[in-house]
Amino acid sequence: MRLYAQTPGRRSRQMVADLVAVVLIAAAVKFALAVHHAIMLLAEPGRKAQSAGDTLASGLGDAGDAASKVPFVGDSLRKPLRSAAEAGTGLSDAGQSLQSTVGHVAMLTTVALIVFSVVLVLLLWLxxxxxxxxxxxxxRRLLDAPGGADLLALRVLAGPQRALSAVPVPPGGLADAWRRGDQVVIADLSKVALRRTGLRG
Incomplete structure (x- = not known):
């Protein structure tokens, strides 16, 4: 199995097409990662809320522990401080939830962009x-088979006439020479068929 043509022109076009496909896929991945980074910036308020909630909960919790040591009114002071500390914990949980949601959205968006782009490029290139x-x-199999050169020559004769311009025309014409089994003409015509496919004889 041959991956690239043997003729320089077609091989160059194939290599350029392969290079373009690779560049497009790399660009799509880079763009998807940039989108992921941009979406993750939306998680910054969540990080700040989590940090503020943790600090608030910790500070009010410590204050409640200290207030509980005040004689007679310690328990009364401790309860509202504990309630406020729980509110701080709720704020921290909300910030963490926001970060998690933004992270999931960023990941799904990135994967979707990469998959869509790669599939699109593959559908156009592959x-x-x-x-x-x-x-x-x-x-190539037809050429190697018995009588294959004759069939390739017949394909060229039945195809566009401009392909025959490179074949020397014997007396009586190419078709007559093919019918007579002229091996030189058949070889020349089969080479044209190979060149059209990007192969060499």
Whole structure:
């Protein structure tokens, strides 16, 4: 199985197409990562809320512990401070939840962008490459089969006439020479068929 053509022009086009496909996929991945970074910036308020909530809960918890040591009114002072500390914990949990949600959205968006871009590039690039590989393999097998050169020559004769411009025309014409089994003409025509596919004889 041949991955690239043997003729310079077609091989160059195939290599350029492969390079473009790789560059497009790399650009899509880079763009998706940039989008991920941009979305993750939205989690900054959540980080600040979590930090503020943790600090508030810790400070009010310590204050409640200290207030509980005040004689006679310690328990009365401790309860509202503990309630405020729980509110700080709630603020911290809300900030953490926001960060988690933003992280999930960023990850799903990034994966979706990468998958969509890669699939789109593959749909545009891969079928022509696979078609050429299949066609070139079939042409090479046909040439190697008994009578294959005759069939390739017949394909050229039945195809566009401009392809015949490089073949010397014998007396009586190319079709007559093919019918007579002229091996030189058949070889020349089969080389044209190979060149059209991007192969060399």
């Amino acid at each position: 079928p022509p490459r696979l078609l050429w590989i299949r066609r070139s393999s079939a042409t």
